Amino acid sequence: MEKSAKIYVAGHRGMVGSAIVRKLEAEGYKNLILKTSKELDLRNQQQVKDFFEAEKPEYVFLAAAKVGGIVANNTYRAEFIYDNLMIESNIIHHSYLNNVKKLLFLGSSCIYPKLAPQPLTENYLLTGELESTNEPYAIAKIAGIKMCDAYRDQYGCNFISAMPTNLYGPNDNYNLETSHVLPALIRKMVLGKALESNDWETLQKDLNKRPIEGVNGYADKKDILSVLAKYGISSKEKTTSVTLWGTGEPLREFLHVDDLAEACLFLMNKFDKPGFINVGSGIDLSIKELAEIIKTEVGFSGHLVWDTSKPNGTPRKLMDVSKLKGLGWINAIPLKKGISKVVKDYEHRLKI
Numbered sequence: 001m002e003k004s005a006k007i008y009v010a011g012h013r014g015m016v017g018s019a020i021v022r023k024l025e026a027e028g029y030k031n032l033i034l035k036t037s038k039e040l041d042l043r044n045q046q047q048v049k050d051f052f053e054a055e056k057p058e059y060v061f062l063a064a065a066k067v068g069g070i071v072a073n074n075t076y077r078a079e080f081i082y083d084n085l086m087i088e089s090n091i092i093h094h095s096y097l098n099n100v101k102k103l104l105f106l107g108s109s110c111i112y113p114k115l116a117p118q119p120l121t122e123n124y125l126l127t128g129e130l131e132s133t134n135e136p137y138a139i140a141k142i143a144g145i146k147m148c149d150a151y152r153d154q155y156g157c158n159f160i161s162a163m164p165t166n167l168y169g170p171n172d173n174y175n176l177e178t179s180h181v182l183p184a185l186i187r188k189m190v191l192g193k194a195l196e197s198n199d200w201e202t203l204q205k206d207l208n209k210r211p212i213e214g215v216n217g218y219a220d221k222k223d224i225l226s227v228l229a230k231y232g233i234s235s236k237e238k239t240t241s242v243t244l245w246g247t248g249e250p251l252r253e254f255l256h257v258d259d260l261a262e263a264c265l266f267l268m269n270k271f272d273k274p275g276f277i278n279v280g281s282g283i284d285l286s287i288k289e290l291a292e293i294i295k296t297e298v299g300f301s302g303h304l305v306w307d308t309s310k311p312n313g314t315p316r317k318l319m320d321v322s323k324l325k326g327l328g329w330i331n332a333i334p335l336k337k338g339i340s341k342v343v344k345d346y347e348h349r350l351k352i
Contacts, residue, residue: 001029001059001102001268008033008057010042010091011064015171016106016164019261020061027265033057043083048090052098060095060103061264062088062144066137067108070245070313072178073134084140092147096157103159104268105148107141107276109253109317110134111163119320122163122278131314145276152274160271162264165280165319168342169257174210176231182254182339185291186346188242189298191233196240196302203228205350232307240302245310248288253280253318256333266329280319281331293336297343 001007007024011017012034024032033055041047042064066076066083073080088105095103112120113128125145130138141163148159172183179187187206194202203224204217215227228234232243263279271277291304324330 003028004031005029005058005101006031006033006056007059007061008055009061009063010087011062013037013171014063014065014067015167015169015173015257016260017061017063018171019169019257020063020264023258023261023265042090043086045086045090048094049097052094056098057095058101059268060091060100061268062091062103062105064091065106067180068173068178069180069184070133070311073137074311077136080134081136081140084137085143088140088144088147092144092151092159095159096151096155101158102268102272103148103157104264105144105159105161106264107144107161107163108137109163109165109278109280109319110138110314111142111145112317114314118316119282119318120278121320122276122323125276133311133313148276149274158272160267160273161276162267162279163276163319164260164263165253165255165278165317167255167257167260168338170342170345172257172342174346176212181252181287182290182294185244185294186298186339186343188231188233188244189294189300190343190346190350191228192240192242192302193298193300195228195233195235196300202350209350232305235302240300241305242300242302243305243307244287244291245307246287246312247308248286248291248304248306250287250312250314251284251316251318252287252290253282253284254290254335254338255279255281255331256338259331259333262332263324263329266327270327270329277323278319278321279324280321281335282319282321282325283335284316284318285335293339294343297336297340 009017012021114131116124145161148161151157168182173179174183174187208217212227
């Protein structure tokens with residue numbers, strides 16, 4: 001991409017999109033097109049049509065999506081498939097109609113079959129049943145991959161797809177009703193630590209920034225304790241505990257979003273083939289191990305309780321990143337270092 005190229009980053013306020021914007025700006029790309037969801041509803045075909053015809057972007061990073069953790073995916077199944085299908089269909093189609101030079105579509109590791117062999121290589125796509133809790137989202141993302149390939153096959157579009165592993169970092173979603181596992185663990189531990197030390201100032205600041213089911217820091221203490229307990233953060237007989245879903249045994253891989261942003265720019269400049277490419281660290285750990293790392297980093301000394309009546313999700317999701325490494329890219333931020341940075345940032349923002 002030329003430094004002066006007109007680049008549209010769809011979803012620039014999200015964790016992934018904002019990281020891509022930071023990376024592009026740091027590398028000297030200044031001609032960026034950024035629209036909020038209020039300015040441009042990507043689910044609306046007419047609005048997307050008008051936008052592309054007016055702006056004529058040369059390159060597109062398709063990072064816009066409706067995303068969430070296991071609870072959100074399983075609860076809002078219709079929204080997850082509808083919103084994501086509409087977003088990607090509109091952007092991909094109008095990128096073609098308006099002669100976009102290159103488009104990068106971002107998916108998710110949940111596209112792979114629930115019981116696929118590990119590590120997950122790109123050719124395992126559509127070889128088995130999906131994990132039921134996030135099937136609608138996964139189907140939408142698979143459709144995006146296939147749409148990019150179809151437009152390449154029929155129209156010669158240089159549309160590529162990248163499938164990131166589980167991500168974390170700045171601008172993550174800490175809403176306990178919809179968040180992914182790593183940010184949810186961080187917030188639960190921070191709240192658990194505050195409850196453990198009777199630090200109501202921190203509890204109230206946290207809830208004022210991110211109310212839980214409408215309960216903010218100005219609510220009655222009984223209501224605050226009640227909603228915290230509902231989400232597994234409670235204190236009984238001078239013992240504070242944080243309850244987490246499942247057994248803690250599933251294995252997951254994590255990548256700092258700044259590493260992903262670097263990989264996206266790398267792929268825009270280096271990768272021009274059909275199909276898709278995995279983006280990850282190639283290293284995984286159990287959710288239980290992850291929880292212990294976060295517990296230590298936050299300084300929460302209470303108990304972790306595993307609610308085995310809740311679903312685990314896919315047993316393991318480890319990316320085979322040999323294809324990406326073969327092109328010359330490898331991630332730079334180790335997990336413990338990345339978690340430390342994120343926890344410090346979260347705690348710092350509570351003090352502002």
